[in-house]
Amino acid sequence: MFCFKHFTKEQFADCWEASREKYYRLAYCYTKNEQDALDILSEATYKGYCHLHQLRQPEYFDTWMSRIIIFEACHFLKQKKRWVPYEEYMEAPSENMFREVEKNIDVYRCLDKLSAEDRTLLILKYFEERSFKEISEILSVPENTVKTKTYRLLKKIREEESYGD
Secondary structure, three states, rough: OOOOOOOOOHHHHHHHHHHHHHHHHHHHHHHOOOHHHHHHHHHHHHHHHOOOHHOHHHHHHOOOOOOHHHHHHHHHHHHHOOOHHHHHHOOOOOOOHHHHHHHHHHHHHHHHHHHHHHHHHHHHHHOOOOHHHHHHHHHHHOHHHHHHHHHHHHHHHHHHHHHOO
16 A cells, blocks of 8 residues: 555545445445445545545555445435335346345345444455454454454354244
8 A cells, every 4th residue: 555644636546446346345235225335435535535634644544444434334324214216116126136135135134133333343344354453443443342242243143043043
């Protein structure tokens, strides 16, 4: 990654571009909707650029942007009312669509039941494949706390799933 005292527009763009797919996946995990994820990225990019002067250590740009995206995603979900647009409701589903939904529905249903903090933890660990150390930096909590919460959360989910079967 880059090591600059002050980012220029080009350096910000280079850093952002290097991780844009990862940022998109992170936003998508929260919204499960392409357009909403892009809206979150747009807002997070704008806020990141406007507050770039607050980034103390440029080598943590990725962690810093991830935190902004997580905050924006949580804010977006609080603001958005749960409704289905008429066009999506009336769209004829394809067979491939059903297969894809069946693969992911249990995971997303499980994530939806969790608190925002727990959801963030699992998304970072298993969807973004972040290390415990990276997660602790993003969430500003000790690494051992991240490990403990993750393992307790997984145990809780397994127990709930075993009761559901």
